[in-house]
Amino acid sequence: MNKVATYRIYLTRSLPSLSYSVCLMEKLHLLALLLPILLGLPLLYIWDILWMRPERLRKKLRKQGVRGPRPTLFYGNTQEMKRIRQEAVSAQKQDTSNYISTLFPHFLIWRETYGSVFHYSTGAVEILFVSDPGMVKDMSHCTSSELGKPIYIQKSRKPLFGEGILVSNGDIWAYQRKVIAPEFFMEKIKVMIELIGEASVPLLEAWESMLDDAGGSREIDVDGYLRNFSADVIARACFGSDFTTGEEIFYKLRQLQKAISQQDTLVGLSAVWKCLPTKANREIQKLEQEVRLLILDVAKEHSRGSSSRNNDDDNDCIETKHNSFLRSIVNSSRHCPASYGGSAEDYIVDNCKNIYFAGHETAAVTTTWCLMLLTTHPSWQDRARAEALEVCRGCTKLDVDVLRRLKTITMVIQETLRLYPPASLIVREALTDFKLGALNIPRGTIVQTAVAMLHLDKDVWGQDAGEFRPDRFTNGAAAACEPSHMYLPFGHGPRICAGQNLAMVELKVVLVRLLSKFAFSPSPGYRHAPLFRLTIEPGFGMPLVVTKLP
Template identity: 50%
Template sequence: MEVLLSLCSIGFCSAVLYFYNVMWLQPQRICNKLRRQGIEGPPPSFPHGNLTEMERLVMQEKARETITHDYGPTVFPYFEKWRKRYGPVFSYSMRNVPFLHVSHPELVGDMSLCLSLDLGKSTYMKKTQEPLFGHSIIKSNGKAWSDQRKMIAPEFFLDKVKGMVDLMVESARPLIESWESKIQHEKGLSEIKVDEDLRNYSADVISRACFGSSYSEGKEIFSKLRALKIALSKRNLLVEIGGLRYLPTRRNREVWRLNKEVRSLILKLIKDGGGEGCASEKGLLQAILQTPGDSKNADDFVVDNCKTIYIAGHETVAVTAVWCLLMLSIHPEWQKRARDEVVEVCNGRPPTANSLQKMKTLTMVIQETLRLYPPTGLLARETLQDMDFGGIHIPKGVNISIPLATLHHDSSSWGTDVNEFKPERFAKGARSATQLPCMYAPFGIGRRTCLGQNFAMVELKIVLSLILSKFNFSLSPNYQHCPSMRLVVEPEFGVELLMERHDKDM
């Protein structure tokens, strides 16, 4: 018995020491390397790091009574507080994960030019978000990411996207018709909550363009994927405790169930020939299906990338369209300018690839909206090896947080009117809008720039041009401004618009 007790004591002490080493000593060694270079940050506490303060500051933030376009203080209040105290580069930790906050233009510019695979996507939260993204291109690093990009990227080249214009116009018709019907039913003026309708439109586009099925056929997949995203968002995304993922809590059981159902639905779509009739002769699904490997690995690869494309391909576009309509509703002068351009360019016909290129004003509106409300509020990278940027040596394993809200609202780069909606900034293109092009990054930076940005811009122009040509709209007095982080930054309570028919129909 004494021997058993001694062994138990030794085992317990060893476990405690191991836990203390992993949760505190190892990350502190990395943070000390940064501190020795003059990089300070909020003092962490064992075992939570800076999580307690982060959660407290988030809880203190309330919905704003007035509309201000800088969502950084609302969504990331801790970054705002620490940046004022420690400057644009500081360290912090989330449990045992060391982070480096970077919003200094020179350092961001250096990282944007980096082509090394050693600067990869952050692996923090990878396990927690695995039900949503798996090991798809959005979460992979190194050769695995490079191979997937080579396979998927050609399907989003501009020449192929131009061939999808008619398909996107067709997908928008049900949305336009449903709004026309509501307005007619309510005698010329209707209050419409636009969020869900725009998600449905964007979901239909990505489903038709890449998988050859309409939204009605893929509705169940989209519904369950959104439920899965919400279930994962309900978790405290600031916390990553590996063991808790495996406990059969009610929330975990919901995630497991939804993930299993989505997987079955996607594989059924493939089995039933869902990839037939895609917008191009060789659709995206066919490209993904060519992955080598055994059957199980191939299924995992297809399911993971299909889920990623479903989420990334319609959630970000839909929420950007919502923000664009919000901006146009509170800036009627720009709504009129954009509408006049659409009417002149299209001349009573649906938009085409050629007419979209002539919509300069609408492009400026979208670009300025993406500056003020980038859907991805935070770019996350990780040094997979020791690396040097801007004269700073960053050890292996450091997670780098680049807050887009901070970059896009930097007055030294954008001017004193940085918080105002001024699409004319982009009159000469995105690269000329600011003195430092790296400070505008709605689609990411470096090698990991979003593959679907051409697709997204074309889709946004189509739906916005059709809405502008058909309707006048203003912001409902019921709207409550509260940007919220749910994997993407979206209006927490949705956007309601007062809509009426425009007298110059196409």
């Protein structure tokens, strides 16, 4: 074979490999061109989310004269908030009137520096903080289409609240409110008073037994018992069962609350970490699924019970009138708005979780703070007890007319709600561009106010704003401060708490029962350290010395 023939054979055999090599080089070249774009687009998106969008909102607010601390990339002002809190905790010892200076010291410092309206950042979220009385009033007049629950709260609290009434917006919220609010009108609460009294019996019997064994007086960590009592009330009133049936639901919701509040302490890119398969996130998912199955079991049991009662001409009125809430939720789940993203089961679970949590958590915490304040102010405890004994004399049956005569106890409750409001922060998102006072608020801005700061404002309440003085409510809540809209323990505006009537009745009943049987005094083991876990609660429990009355 000559050289030409050999070369032709070599070329024929080499062409495929050469062609492959050329093709591979072309692909590598194309990849080299696309790689910066593929990497750059996510980076640009992150840059836009973390800096450009918040900066655009900040510029619009700055042009209107609103100032605030300078944020950093990724972290916003959260690192500064963390530093201020650490310095505040190490610099001072808490008493009954200064927990704001350790829980929210950054608000106090920034208000002093920038005024009653300022803006700050938590990374991807730009927040307009408002404590000006005029703007607070304007917030209460905003419609639900202007101010709604923030999207970031909907996402971060979804395991706890789902798309329930506490976090939903738009036509979903309006539909839920229309279904749920009538269940807490005063006419329905009236028939629950006897039920609440029955729920207090296990609590009273447990304490009496403990005190009898201890010679009439001993230290009791009261907050756990009060939480169980309040859970029993909401279980009986809304779900036609007792605490035993819902005990596991309440326990797991409590664990969910703690887990989520711990995540909320993360800063900067915390939203990213919540999406990762960490141990904490797996535990939250597990608790969420367990709560879901437990609530569906309650709903199914209710449905079976309803079917059997419908076949019985002699329906038990007591059985049906105290579970109308669950019946309303189940029935309304079949007609959810089209914008609701879940199934009928999701709707039932979400709204039951909302009521299980909100219905017992806030009332339990308020009762706990009530007893603490009465313990540290014995003269008011004596006055409240005298009123309770007067009401209970001759085993008077508690009804709405009797509860209305409880002037002193009502003032004690109102003052407790002023000093320790359950919902200490009101947070809304501008769902559209709108005007608040003299400011044009851009869509996407988070508008926030600290209820506790409003309730302790000396310009509104006087120089004794930090003191426990129930007599400031002698002429009612509207006359207790000027302007009156600065007192908002149950929120304000269209989203004011639907269950406030039930909460007030429950608080009055339990205080009458407890004060007529026991006296309370301070415990050496009590450490005053209010903690923010979605509500303001005792950080180390509430041990009190409880003495049985003769």
